[in-house]
Amino acid sequence: MKGMPAAPNTTVAGHLNLAAFLSGPDPMLRKLILLLWVTSAVMSALFGVAAVELDWSTIPVRLDGHEFYVTVYPPLILGMFWLFWFGYWWAAIPTWATTFILATHYGMPWEWALLFACSDPLGLALIALVYWSLPDAMDIRRPGNILLFVLFSFAGAVLSSVGAFIWSHATQAEVTQLYPVWEGWWVGFMLQNLIIVLPILLLCDPLIRRWQNGTRLWRHYTPGRRALRQSLIIALMLVLTAIMFSWFSASLTEKAITTAAHSRDPYIWQPVAQMVKESIGALMTVLMILMAAITVFGIYLFRYWSERLTETHQSVLRSNRRLTAEIRQREKVQGELQERYHMLNLMAQLDSRLHAADSAHEVINALAEYLPRQLPRMEGVLCRMTPEWKLEILTHWGRHPLIGARFAAEIELTKDPAHWHSPYSYDPEGLHGIHRVLPLKSGHELAGAVLLGASADEDPAVEAVLQMLTEHLTLALTNLKLREKLVEEATHDPLTGLYNRRYLQDWLEKELVRSQRHGRALSLMMIDIDHFKVLNDTLGHAAGDRALQGLSHYISAQIRQSDVACRFGGEEIILVMPETSRDTAAMRAQQLCEGIRSLKLMADDGSLLPPMTVSIGLASYPDEGGTASALFRAADMAMYKAKSSGRNQVCCY
Numbered sequence: 140m141k142g143m144p145a146a147p148n149t150t151v152a153g154h155l156n157l158a159a160f161l162s163g164p165d166p167m168l169r170k171l172i173l174l175l176w177v178t179s180a181v182m183s184a185l186f187g188v189a190a191v192e193l194d195w196s197t198i199p200v201r202l203d204g205h206e207f208y209v210t211v212y213p214p215l216i217l218g219m220f221w222l223f224w225f226g227y228w229w230a231a232i233p234t235w236a237t238t239f240i241l242a243t244h245y246g247m248p249w250e251w252a253l254l255f256a257c258s259d260p261l262g263l264a265l266i267a268l269v270y271w272s273l274p275d276a277m278d279i280r281r282p283g284n285i286l287l288f289v290l291f292s293f294a295g296a297v298l299s300s301v302g303a304f305i306w307s308h309a310t311q312a313e314v315t316q317l318y319p320v321w322e323g324w325w326v327g328f329m330l331q332n333l334i335i336v337l338p339i340l341l342l343c344d345p346l347i348r349r350w351q352n353g354t355r356l357w358r359h360y361t362p363g364r365r366a367l368r369q370s371l372i373i374a375l376m377l378v379l380t381a382i383m384f385s386w387f388s389a390s391l392t393e394k395a396i397t398t399a400a401h402s403r404d405p406y407i408w409q410p411v412a413q414m415v416k417e418s419i420g421a422l423m424t425v426l427m428i429l430m431a432a433i434t435v436f437g438i439y440l441f442r443y444w445s446e447r448l449t450e451t452h453q454s455v456l457r458s459n460r461r462l463t464a465e466i467r468q469r470e471k472v473q474g475e476l477q478e479r480y481h482m483l484n485l486m487a488q489l490d491s492r493l494h495a496a497d498s499a500h501e502v503i504n505a506l507a508e509y510l511p512r513q514l515p516r517m518e519g520v521l522c523r524m525t526p527e528w529k530l531e532i533l534t535h536w537g538r539h540p541l542i543g544a545r546f547a548a549e550i551e552l553t554k555d556p557a558h559w560h561s562p563y564s565y566d567p568e569g570l571h572g573i574h575r576v577l578p579l580k581s582g583h584e585l586a587g588a589v590l591l592g593a594s595a596d597e598d599p600a601v602e603a604v605l606q607m608l609t610e611h612l613t614l615a616l617t618n619l620k621l622r623e624k625l626v627e628e629a630t631h632d633p634l635t636g637l638y639n640r641r642y643l644q645d646w647l648e649k650e651l652v653r654s655q656r657h658g659r660a661l662s663l664m665m666i667d668i669d670h671f672k673v674l675n676d677t678l679g680h681a682a683g684d685r686a687l688q689g690l691s692h693y694i695s696a697q698i699r700q701s702d703v704a705c706r707f708g709g710e711e712i713i714l715v716m717p718e719t720s721r722d723t724a725a726m727r728a729q730q731l732c733e734g735i736r737s738l739k740l741m742a743d744d745g746s747l748l749p750p751m752t753v754s755i756g757l758a759s760y761p762d763e764g765g766t767a768s769a770l771f772r773a774a775d776m777a778m779y780k781a782k783s784s785g786r787n788q789v790c791c792y
C-alpha cells in the first residue's frame with residue numbers, strides 16, 4: 140500500500156471520451172480503434188457462444204478437499220481490458236449485447252434477457268466507479284493498486300452474480316442448481332481477472348498508456364465535485380452486494396432444509412448439512428472480503444483526497460507567495476516612481492532657481508540647497524573654483540562627507556575644457572572616493588564642480604538626474620554668462636571698459652536721491668584731455684585710443700570702489716564720488732591732475748606716448764544743483780573755465 144495513491148503521472152491516461160474520440164483529428168486512428176472495438180465485440184459474442192456450446196459453465200473444481208464451481212466467460216475478460224484502457228461504456232456495451240444475444244438465443248424470454256444482460260455491466264460498473272474515484276489507482280504496477288484491483292474484482296464479481304438469480308428465476312431452474320451457477324459465476328469472474336487479466340495488465344499497461352498519451356485523445360479522470368457521490372454509490376453497491384449475498388445464502392439454506400424436511404430419505408441430511416456448512420463458510424469469506432474492500436477503498440480515498448488537499452494548500456501557498464512577491468515588486472516600483480516624481484519635482488524647482496539666478500554665486504547657492512535633496516543616496520561635495528584654480532568646498536552631503544573634503548583640494552584640474560566634457564573617475568580609495576566630477580562650466584570658464592561618490596545602487600533614475608543636472612547647469616551658467624555679457628555691453632564703454640553715459644545717468648539719478656535722503660554731499664568731476672586732437676593727428680587714432688585706455692585704467696585704479704568712472708563722450712571722462720564734499724573732491728582732482736601729468740603710457744608699437752595733461756571741472760551736490768543735468772552743466776562749465784584758464788588745472792563751478 141506504500142506509495143499509494145500516486146500523484147497523476149504520464150502513465151495514467153484515463154479514459155477515451157466519446158466526443159473527443161469522434162472529433163479526434165486523426166481519422167485513421169479513429170477507424171483503427173473502431174475496428175478493434177467491433178472485432179472485440181464479435182470475438183466476445185463468438186467466445187460467448189463457445190462458452191455455452193462447450194459448456195464452460197459451472198465446472199466443478201476440487202481443491203484441497205473442497206469442491207467449488209467455476210464458470211469461464213471470455214466476454215468478461217475482453218470487457219475488463221476495454222474498461223481499464225478505454226472506459227466503462229467501451230466495455231459495458233459489448234458485454235451487455237453479447238449476454239443479451241446469448242440469453243435470447245438459448246431460450247430466455249427477451250424481457251428477462253434485457254435484465255439478465257445487465258448483471259455483468261453492473262459488476263463492471265462497480266470497478267469503473269472505483270477508478271473514477273481514484274484515478275491514480277490505474278497505475279496498476281504499484282503493489283497497493285494491485286490489491287485494490289483484486290479486492291474490487293472480487294466485489295464486482297459478487298455483484299454481477301445477481302445474474303445467477305435472474306437466470307434461475309427466468310429459467311425456473313431447481314433450487315439445487317442455483318447454488319453452483321451462482322458460485323461459478325462470481326468465482327469464475329474473479330479467477331479470470333486474477334489469472335488472465337491482471338498479468339496482461341501488468342505486462343502491457345505502460346506500453347498502452349504511452350501510446351494513449353501520444354494520441355492526446357485520452358483524458359485524465361477528474362473526480363472533482365462528483366467524487367463524493369461516486370464514493371457513496373460504491374459503498375452502497377458494496378453494502379447491497381453483502382446484503383444480496385447474505386440473503387441468497389440464507390434463502391438457499393432455508394430451501395435446502397425445507398426440501399430435506401419434506402423428504403423421507405434420512406440420508407438427505409448429510410449433503411444438506413454439507414451445503415449449509417459451505418454456504419456459511421462462503422458467506423463469511425465473502426463478507427470479510429467485501430469489508431476489506433470497503434476499508435481499503437476508504438483508506439485510499441482518504442489518502443487520495445488528503446494529498447489533493449495538501450497539493451491545493453501548497454498551490455494556494457505558492458500563489459500567495461507569488462502574490463506577495465508581486466505586491467512587493469509593485470510597491471517597489473511605486474516607491475521608485477514616487478522617488479522619480481520627487482526627483483523631477485526637485486529638478487523643476489532647481490531649474491527655475493537656476494534660471495532666475497543673476498550670478499554664479501546664486502547658482503552655487505541653489506545647488507547647495509538642492510543637491511543634497513536631489514541625490515540623497517550619494518555622497519557629494521559642491522565646490523567653487525578659486526582664482527588660484529583650486530576647488531574650494533562650499534557644501535557636502537552623504538554619510539561620508541570627508542571624501543570630498545579630503546580629495547577636493549588634491550584634485551589637479553586641467554584647464555583644457557574638453558577634459559571636462561565627460562565625467563571621469565577619480566577614485567583613490569575605492570567606494571568612498573570620488574567617482575564622478577560634474578563640471579560647472581560658465582562658457583569656457585570653470586565656475587566649480589560637483590564631486591560625487593559611488594552610487595548606492597545602480598538606479599537609472601540617478602543617472603537620468605545626473606544627466607539632466609549636467610545639462611541644466613551648463614545651460615544655466617551659459618545663460619548667466621550671456622546675460623552678464625549683455626549687461627556689460629549695455630552699461631560699459633567697449634574701448635575703455637568704463638561705464639557708459641547711459642549707465643551714469645541712471646545711476647546718478649538714484650545716487651542723488653540717496654544723497655538727498657541721507658543728507659550727504661556728492662561731487663562730480665568732468666575730466667577732458669588737453670589737445671587730444673593734436674595727439675590723434677600726429678601719432679594716429681590708434682595711439683589716441685591707447686592714451687584713452689591708459690588714462691581710464693589709471694583713473695579706475697585711483698578711485699574708491701563706491702566711485703563711478705564713466706566715459707561721457709569723446710575724450711571726456713566723468714568721475715562721480717558719492718559722500719564726497721567739494722573740498723575733498725577738489726583735493727583729489729588736483730592729485731589726479733598731477734598723477735596724469737606724470738603718467739607714462741605706451742603705444743602699440745612699444746614707443747612712449749607724449750605726456751598728457753587734463754583739465755578738470757568740478758561740481759558738487761547740493762551746492763551746484765540737485766539734479767544730474769544741473770551737475771553735468773556746472774561741471775562742464777567749470778571744465779571750460781579750466782581750459783580757458785590755460786588747461787592742465789582743476790576749476791570749480
Ligand SMILES: Nc1nc2c(ncn2[C@@H]2O[C@H](COP(=O)(O)OP(=O)(O)OP(=O)(O)O)[C@@H](O)[C@H]2O)c(=O)[nH]1
Nearest residue numbers: 667668669670671672673675680681683684709710
Ligand atoms: N583716438 C580717439 N580720438 C577721439 C576719440 N573720441 C574723440 N576723439 C578725438 O578727440 C579730439 C577732440 O578734439 P577737441 O574737441 O578739439 O579737443 P582737444 O583737441 O582735446 O582740444 P581741447 O579740448 O580744447 O584741449 C578729436 O580729434 C576727436 O577725434 C576716440 O575714441 N579715440
